[in-house]
Amino acid sequence: MPELPxxxxxxNALKKRxxxxxxxxxxxxxxxxxxxxxxETFKKNIINQVILDISRKGKWLIFELNDYCLLSHLRxxxxxxxxxxxxxxxxxxxxxxxxxxxxxxxxKDTRKFGRMYLIKKEEIYNTKPLxxxxxxxxxxxxxxxxxxxxxxxxxxxxxxxxxxxSIITGIGNIYADEILFLSNxxxxxxxxxxxxxxxxxxxxxxxxxxxxxxELGGTTIRSYTSEEGVHGRFQNELxxxxxxxxxxxxCNNKIIKIKVGGRGTYYCPKCQK
DNA sequence: AGTGCGACCCGAACGC
DNA sequence: TGCGTTCGGGTCGCAC
Numbered sequence: 001m002p003e004l005p006x007x008x009x010x011x012n013a014l015k016k017r018x019x020x021x022x023x024x025x026x027x028x029x030x031x032x033x034x035x036x037x038x039x040e041t042f043k044k045n046i047i048n049q050v051i052l053d054i055s056r057k058g059k060w061l062i063f064e065l066n067d068y069c070l071l072s073h074l075r076x077x078x079x080x081x082x083x084x085x086x087x088x089x090x091x092x093x094x095x096x097x098x099x100x101x102x103x104x105x106x107x108k109d110t111r112k113f114g115r116m117y118l119i120k121k122e123e124i125y126n127t128k129p130l131x132x133x134x135x136x137x138x139x140x141x142x143x144x145x146x147x148x149x150x151x152x153x154x155x156x157x158x159x160x161x162x163x164x165x166s167i168i169t170g171i172g173n174i175y176a177d178e179i180l181f182l183s184n185x186x187x188x189x190x191x192x193x194x195x196x197x198x199x200x201x202x203x204x205x206x207x208x209x210x211x212x213x214x215e216l217g218g219t220t221i222r223s224y225t226s227e228e229g230v231h232g233r234f235q236n237e238l239x240x241x242x243x244x245x246x247x248x249x250x251c252n253n254k255i256i257k258i259k260v261g262g263r264g265t266y267y268c269p270k271c272q273k
Numbered sequence: 274a275g276t277g278c279g280a281c282c283c284g285a286a287c288g289c
Numbered sequence: 290t291g292c293g294t295t296c297g298g299g300t301c302g303c304a305c
Contacts, residue, residue, distance in 0.1 A: 111282045
Protein backbone atom coordinates (compact mmCIF):
# COMPACT_ATOMS: atom_id res chain seq x y z
CA MET A 1 0.00 0.00 0.00
CA PRO A 2 1.64 3.15 -1.12
CA GLU A 3 2.31 5.48 1.77
CA LEU A 4 4.73 8.39 1.67
CA PRO A 5 7.92 6.33 1.17
CA UNK A 6 6.39 4.30 -1.66
CA UNK A 7 5.20 7.43 -3.44
CA UNK A 8 8.66 8.94 -3.04
CA UNK A 9 10.14 5.81 -4.62
CA UNK A 10 7.70 5.93 -7.52
CA UNK A 11 8.39 9.64 -8.02
CA ASN A 12 12.12 9.08 -8.25
CA ALA A 13 11.68 6.21 -10.67
CA LEU A 14 9.33 8.21 -12.90
CA LYS A 15 11.66 11.20 -12.98
CA LYS A 16 14.26 9.05 -14.70
CA ARG A 17 11.84 8.04 -17.43
CA UNK A 18 9.34 10.72 -18.37
CA UNK A 19 10.85 14.11 -17.57
CA UNK A 20 10.62 16.62 -20.43
CA UNK A 21 8.35 14.39 -22.49
CA UNK A 22 5.37 15.96 -24.26
CA UNK A 23 1.93 14.41 -23.88
CA UNK A 24 0.57 13.55 -27.32
CA UNK A 25 -2.59 11.74 -26.27
CA UNK A 26 -4.31 10.18 -23.30
CA UNK A 27 -6.66 7.21 -23.11
CA UNK A 28 -8.93 7.02 -20.12
CA UNK A 29 -10.24 3.50 -19.94
CA UNK A 30 -11.86 3.66 -16.50
CA UNK A 31 -13.35 7.09 -16.11
CA UNK A 32 -13.81 7.14 -12.33
CA UNK A 33 -10.05 7.48 -11.88
CA UNK A 34 -10.45 11.08 -13.09
CA UNK A 35 -11.88 13.05 -10.19
CA UNK A 36 -11.54 16.57 -11.62
CA UNK A 37 -12.33 18.11 -14.01
CA UNK A 38 -14.73 16.16 -16.23
CA UNK A 39 -13.03 13.64 -18.51
CA GLU A 40 -13.36 15.69 -21.71
CA THR A 41 -11.87 18.82 -20.16
CA PHE A 42 -9.17 16.75 -18.52
CA LYS A 43 -8.17 15.29 -21.88
CA LYS A 44 -8.30 18.57 -23.71
CA ASN A 45 -6.16 20.36 -21.11
CA ILE A 46 -3.49 17.72 -20.65
CA ILE A 47 -2.72 17.13 -24.32
CA ASN A 48 0.37 19.03 -25.55
CA GLN A 49 1.61 19.68 -22.02
CA VAL A 50 5.21 18.76 -21.15
CA ILE A 51 6.25 17.07 -17.91
CA LEU A 52 8.61 19.65 -16.43
CA ASP A 53 9.07 18.11 -13.01
CA ILE A 54 7.64 15.48 -10.67
CA SER A 55 7.31 16.02 -6.94
CA ARG A 56 5.37 14.65 -3.99
CA LYS A 57 3.27 16.04 -1.19
CA GLY A 58 2.08 13.57 1.39
CA LYS A 59 0.90 10.58 -0.60
CA TRP A 60 0.20 12.67 -3.70
CA LEU A 61 2.31 12.51 -6.83
CA ILE A 62 2.56 15.89 -8.56
CA PHE A 63 3.40 16.03 -12.26
CA GLU A 64 4.25 19.63 -13.01
CA LEU A 65 3.21 20.52 -16.57
CA ASN A 66 3.34 23.83 -18.45
CA ASP A 67 0.03 25.24 -17.23
CA TYR A 68 -1.35 22.53 -14.98
CA CYS A 69 -0.37 20.01 -12.38
CA LEU A 70 -1.50 16.42 -12.72
CA LEU A 71 -2.15 15.16 -9.20
CA SER A 72 -2.21 11.40 -8.80
CA HIS A 73 -3.08 9.44 -5.66
CA LEU A 74 -2.24 5.75 -5.79
CA ARG A 75 -4.48 4.85 -2.85
CA UNK A 76 -4.12 1.14 -2.27
CA UNK A 77 -2.57 -0.42 -5.29
CA UNK A 78 -1.92 2.20 -7.93
CA UNK A 79 1.22 1.74 -10.03
CA UNK A 80 2.86 3.29 -13.05
CA UNK A 81 4.49 1.29 -15.80
CA UNK A 82 6.36 2.36 -18.90
CA UNK A 83 5.36 0.56 -22.07
CA UNK A 84 5.41 1.13 -25.80
CA UNK A 85 2.55 2.54 -27.80
CA UNK A 86 0.32 -0.27 -29.09
CA UNK A 87 1.41 -2.71 -26.37
CA UNK A 88 -1.72 -4.57 -25.28
CA UNK A 89 -3.46 -3.35 -22.17
CA UNK A 90 -3.17 -5.38 -19.00
CA UNK A 91 -6.42 -6.15 -17.24
CA UNK A 92 -6.12 -3.37 -14.66
CA UNK A 93 -4.58 -0.57 -16.69
CA UNK A 94 -7.02 2.31 -16.50
CA UNK A 95 -5.21 5.34 -17.89
CA UNK A 96 -2.64 5.56 -20.67
CA UNK A 97 -0.56 8.67 -21.28
CA UNK A 98 1.13 8.66 -24.69
CA UNK A 99 4.15 10.88 -25.25
CA UNK A 100 5.30 12.24 -28.57
CA UNK A 101 8.23 9.81 -28.63
CA UNK A 102 5.61 7.00 -28.50
CA UNK A 103 6.44 5.98 -24.95
CA UNK A 104 3.27 4.90 -23.17
CA UNK A 105 2.87 5.54 -19.44
CA UNK A 106 0.24 3.24 -17.97
CA UNK A 107 -1.60 3.76 -14.71
CA LYS A 108 -2.55 0.37 -13.31
CA ASP A 109 -4.75 -0.12 -10.27
CA THR A 110 -6.32 -3.45 -9.36
CA ARG A 111 -8.85 -1.94 -7.01
CA LYS A 112 -9.64 1.17 -9.04
CA PHE A 113 -9.29 3.32 -5.91
CA GLY A 114 -6.69 5.77 -7.20
CA ARG A 115 -7.70 9.26 -8.28
CA MET A 116 -6.31 11.98 -10.57
CA TYR A 117 -6.89 15.73 -10.67
CA LEU A 118 -5.73 18.24 -13.25
CA ILE A 119 -5.44 21.62 -11.54
CA LYS A 120 -4.13 24.96 -12.74
CA LYS A 121 -0.58 25.26 -11.50
CA GLU A 122 -1.02 28.43 -9.48
CA GLU A 123 -4.02 26.98 -7.69
CA ILE A 124 -2.81 23.60 -6.52
CA TYR A 125 -2.17 24.53 -2.90
CA ASN A 126 -5.38 26.60 -2.54
CA THR A 127 -7.79 24.00 -3.78
CA LYS A 128 -8.74 20.37 -3.36
CA PRO A 129 -7.11 17.97 -2.87
CA LEU A 130 -3.87 19.53 -1.60
CA UNK A 131 -5.25 22.50 0.34
CA UNK A 132 -6.13 20.54 3.44
CA UNK A 133 -2.93 18.57 3.80
CA UNK A 134 -0.94 18.94 7.00
CA UNK A 135 2.82 19.13 7.47
CA UNK A 136 5.39 16.92 5.84
CA UNK A 137 7.26 14.86 8.46
CA UNK A 138 10.41 16.95 7.93
CA UNK A 139 8.72 20.33 8.01
CA UNK A 140 10.48 22.58 10.52
CA UNK A 141 7.08 23.63 11.87
CA UNK A 142 6.35 20.10 13.01
CA UNK A 143 7.08 20.36 16.72
CA UNK A 144 5.41 19.67 20.06
CA UNK A 145 3.74 23.06 20.09
CA UNK A 146 2.09 22.32 16.76
CA UNK A 147 0.90 18.86 17.80
CA UNK A 148 -0.34 20.11 21.15
CA UNK A 149 -2.56 22.60 19.38
CA UNK A 150 -3.92 19.93 17.02
CA UNK A 151 -4.31 17.23 19.64
CA UNK A 152 -5.75 19.17 22.56
CA UNK A 153 -9.45 18.57 21.89
CA UNK A 154 -9.21 15.22 20.19
CA UNK A 155 -11.06 12.41 21.89
CA UNK A 156 -10.18 9.89 19.19
CA UNK A 157 -7.50 7.26 19.76
CA UNK A 158 -4.02 8.36 18.71
CA UNK A 159 -3.83 5.64 16.06
CA UNK A 160 -6.78 7.24 14.25
CA UNK A 161 -5.34 10.74 14.55
CA UNK A 162 -1.94 9.71 13.22
CA UNK A 163 -3.73 8.71 10.03
CA UNK A 164 -5.37 12.15 9.75
CA UNK A 165 -3.64 13.67 6.72
CA SER A 166 -4.56 17.22 7.75
CA ILE A 167 -2.13 17.12 10.69
CA ILE A 168 0.94 15.18 9.53
CA THR A 169 0.71 14.01 5.95
CA GLY A 170 2.03 10.76 4.51
CA ILE A 171 1.54 8.21 7.27
CA GLY A 172 -0.65 5.20 6.47
CA ASN A 173 -1.78 2.18 8.42
CA ILE A 174 1.52 0.29 8.27
CA TYR A 175 3.81 3.08 9.44
CA ALA A 176 1.30 4.28 12.03
CA ASP A 177 1.67 0.97 13.88
CA GLU A 178 5.45 1.08 13.62
CA ILE A 179 5.66 4.67 14.86
CA LEU A 180 3.45 3.99 17.89
CA PHE A 181 5.43 0.88 18.76
CA LEU A 182 8.74 2.74 18.64
CA SER A 183 7.19 5.48 20.75
CA ASN A 184 5.83 3.06 23.39
CA UNK A 185 2.34 4.48 23.01
CA UNK A 186 -0.83 2.42 23.15
CA UNK A 187 -2.77 2.92 19.88
CA UNK A 188 -6.01 3.32 21.84
CA UNK A 189 -4.72 6.15 24.02
CA UNK A 190 -6.95 9.19 23.83
CA UNK A 191 -5.09 11.78 21.79
CA UNK A 192 -5.72 14.74 24.09
CA UNK A 193 -4.05 12.83 26.91
CA UNK A 194 -0.66 12.48 25.24
CA UNK A 195 2.24 14.05 27.13
CA UNK A 196 4.76 16.42 25.58
CA UNK A 197 7.30 13.65 25.72
CA UNK A 198 5.03 11.30 23.81
CA UNK A 199 4.35 13.91 21.15
CA UNK A 200 8.07 14.45 20.75
CA UNK A 201 8.55 10.71 20.34
CA UNK A 202 5.88 10.59 17.64
CA UNK A 203 7.65 13.37 15.76
CA UNK A 204 11.07 11.76 16.09
CA UNK A 205 9.92 8.26 15.21
CA UNK A 206 7.86 9.46 12.26
CA UNK A 207 10.96 11.00 10.73
CA UNK A 208 13.14 8.01 11.53
CA UNK A 209 10.66 5.44 10.24
CA UNK A 210 9.74 7.20 7.02
CA UNK A 211 13.34 8.15 6.25
CA UNK A 212 14.46 4.57 6.67
CA UNK A 213 11.58 3.31 4.55
CA UNK A 214 12.49 5.72 1.76
CA GLU A 215 16.09 4.54 1.85
CA LEU A 216 14.93 0.96 1.47
CA GLY A 217 12.50 1.76 -1.34
CA GLY A 218 9.32 1.40 0.69
CA THR A 219 7.46 -1.64 1.92
CA THR A 220 6.12 -4.49 -0.14
CA ILE A 221 2.95 -6.05 1.11
CA ARG A 222 0.90 -8.19 -1.23
CA SER A 223 1.38 -6.93 -4.76
CA TYR A 224 2.95 -3.56 -4.31
CA THR A 225 5.92 -2.81 -6.54
CA SER A 226 7.37 0.49 -7.55
CA GLU A 227 7.28 1.74 -11.10
CA GLU A 228 10.56 0.03 -11.85
CA GLY A 229 9.33 -3.27 -10.52
CA VAL A 230 11.67 -2.96 -7.55
CA HIS A 231 10.29 -4.52 -4.40
CA GLY A 232 10.60 -2.34 -1.34
CA ARG A 233 12.78 -3.83 1.34
CA PHE A 234 11.29 -2.08 4.34
CA GLN A 235 8.96 -5.04 4.82
CA ASN A 236 11.92 -6.84 6.38
CA GLU A 237 12.19 -4.06 8.95
CA LEU A 238 8.61 -4.14 10.19
CA UNK A 239 8.46 -4.66 13.94
CA UNK A 240 4.77 -5.16 14.69
CA UNK A 241 2.60 -4.55 11.64
CA UNK A 242 1.12 -7.76 10.23
CA UNK A 243 2.76 -9.77 13.03
CA UNK A 244 -0.20 -11.01 15.04
CA UNK A 245 0.86 -13.75 17.50
CA UNK A 246 4.53 -13.25 16.73
CA UNK A 247 6.87 -12.15 19.50
CA UNK A 248 7.68 -8.56 20.30
CA UNK A 249 11.27 -7.84 19.20
CA UNK A 250 11.85 -5.92 22.45
CA CYS A 251 10.13 -7.86 25.24
CA ASN A 252 9.19 -11.19 23.64
CA ASN A 253 5.51 -10.85 24.54
CA LYS A 254 2.90 -11.72 21.96
CA ILE A 255 1.90 -9.01 19.50
CA ILE A 256 -1.84 -8.66 19.27
CA LYS A 257 -4.20 -7.38 16.62
CA ILE A 258 -7.21 -5.18 17.33
CA LYS A 259 -9.43 -2.82 15.37
CA VAL A 260 -9.04 0.91 15.90
CA GLY A 261 -11.39 3.14 13.93
CA GLY A 262 -12.05 0.22 11.64
CA ARG A 263 -8.36 -0.30 10.89
CA GLY A 264 -6.34 -3.40 11.65
CA THR A 265 -3.90 -2.38 14.37
CA TYR A 266 -0.94 -4.38 15.68
CA TYR A 267 0.85 -3.63 18.93
CA CYS A 268 2.67 -5.05 21.92
CA PRO A 269 0.48 -4.73 25.04
CA LYS A 270 3.52 -4.81 27.30
CA CYS A 271 5.64 -2.20 25.51
CA GLN A 272 2.64 -0.01 24.67
CA LYS A 273 0.69 0.36 27.89
C1' DA B 274 -17.11 20.95 14.67
C1' DG B 275 -16.11 16.45 15.83
C1' DT B 276 -17.09 11.78 15.14
C1' DG B 277 -18.64 7.26 13.06
C1' DC B 278 -19.50 4.56 9.31
C1' DG B 279 -20.75 2.91 4.65
C1' DA B 280 -19.19 3.18 -0.09
C1' DC B 281 -15.86 2.60 -3.39
C1' DC B 282 -13.19 -1.99 -5.49
C1' DC B 283 -11.51 -6.82 -6.27
C1' DG B 284 -8.13 -10.47 -5.22
C1' DA B 285 -6.61 -13.19 -1.49
C1' DA B 286 -7.63 -15.60 2.42
C1' DC B 287 -10.73 -17.96 4.93
C1' DG B 288 -14.72 -21.19 6.26
C1' DC B 289 -17.37 -24.94 5.23
C1' DT C 290 -11.78 -29.71 -4.48
C1' DG C 291 -14.97 -26.06 -4.94
C1' DC C 292 -17.95 -22.92 -3.54
C1' DG C 293 -19.50 -18.67 -0.98
C1' DT C 294 -18.06 -15.13 2.34
C1' DT C 295 -15.04 -11.89 4.56
C1' DC C 296 -11.36 -8.75 4.70
C1' DG C 297 -8.43 -4.81 3.83
C1' DG C 298 -6.69 -0.31 2.70
C1' DG C 299 -7.18 5.56 1.98
C1' DT C 300 -10.37 8.85 1.45
C1' DC C 301 -14.82 10.98 0.78
C1' DG C 302 -19.53 11.99 1.82
C1' DC C 303 -23.29 11.64 4.62
C1' DA C 304 -25.70 11.20 9.15
C1' DC C 305 -25.76 12.35 13.78
